[in-house]
Amino acid sequence: MAKPNVISKDDLIKFAKECLVNKGIEKFTLRAVAETAGVTQGTIYYHFKTKxxxxxxxxxxxxxxxxxxxxxxxxxxxxxxxxxxxxxxxxxxxxxxxxxxxxxxxxxxxxxxxxxxxxxxxxxxxxxxxxxxxxxxxxxxxxxxxxxxxxxxxxxxxxxxxxxxxxxxxxxxxxxxxxxxxxxxxxxxxxxxx
Structure with missing residues (x-):
């Protein structure tokens, strides 16, 4: 289940680091970060416009x-x-x-x-x-x-x-x-x- 959109940018960066380490740069996408953080892609796009x-x-x-x-x-x-x-x-x-x-x-x-x-x-x-x-x-x-x-x-x-x-x-x-x-x-x- 997706977490509510009250996740901080710093927390998203932590999840993004985890995603990058686990999936590698080739499979690192905003969608993959959203899945790792348990949030919607919209939440990711709110904080980060691009990969x-x-x-x-x-x-x-x-x-x-x-x-x-x-x-x-x-x-x-x-x-x-x-x-x-x-x-x-x-x-x-x-x-x-x-x-x-x-x-x-x-x-x-x-x-x-x-x-x-x-x-x-x-x-x-x-x-x-x-x-x-x-x-x-x-x-x-x-x-x-x-x-x-x-x-x-x-x-x-x-x-x-x-x-x-x-x-x-x-x-x-x-x-x-x-x-x-x-x-x-x-x-x-x-x-x-x-």
């Missing part, structure tokens, strides 16, 4: 949840961010399959492209703010904290892209060495502060 919009809201929800968790903790933020990113870095990563599918579709859909760009800008801003909590200034003169945020975000996204294309991508080794890179940058900042 692409729902997928975009899922990605945005995942990004916001991840950054909220990281931003709530003052110590070890960088380590937690790395751990969170590493947990999503795999050949079968649901998040990155979804994100990369949206990136591909955005080349022909300016609205999705703009919204993905906004998500990435917010990630970069959150990362810049977190870096400024640890680094009074950049570890390397002439490279701003904003640029460090963009570079670190791009490194994480690049590793995820490679892992989604290579079954044998060395996730553990690469992330361990990425942490060493971050620790090396932290050491540079500490030495300059002495």
């Amino acid at each position: 692409e919009q729902l997928l975009l809201d899922i990605v945005q929800n995942i990004c916001e949840t991840s950054w909220q968790e990281i931003s709530q903790r003052n110590e070890y933020v960088i380590e937690q961010a790395i751990t969170s990113a590493k947990s999503r870095c795999s050949y079968d990563s649901f998040f990155h399959k979804l994100f990369l599918s949206l990136v591909a579709s955005s080349f022909n859909n300016e609205k999705i492209r703009n919204q993905l760009g906004e998500i990435i800008m917010r990630e970069n801003k959150a990362l810049t703010e977190n870096l400024s909590n640890f680094w009074a200034k950049s570890p390397i003169e002439g490279v701003s904290l904003e640029t460090w945020a963009i570079l670190l975000n791009a490194i994480v996204d690049g590793m995820a892209l490679q892992a989604s294309l290579q079954k044998d991508f060395p996730v553990e080794k690469t992330y361990k060495e990425f942490e060493q890179l971050i620790n090396g940058l932290n050491t540079l900042v500490s030495k300059e502060g002495d």
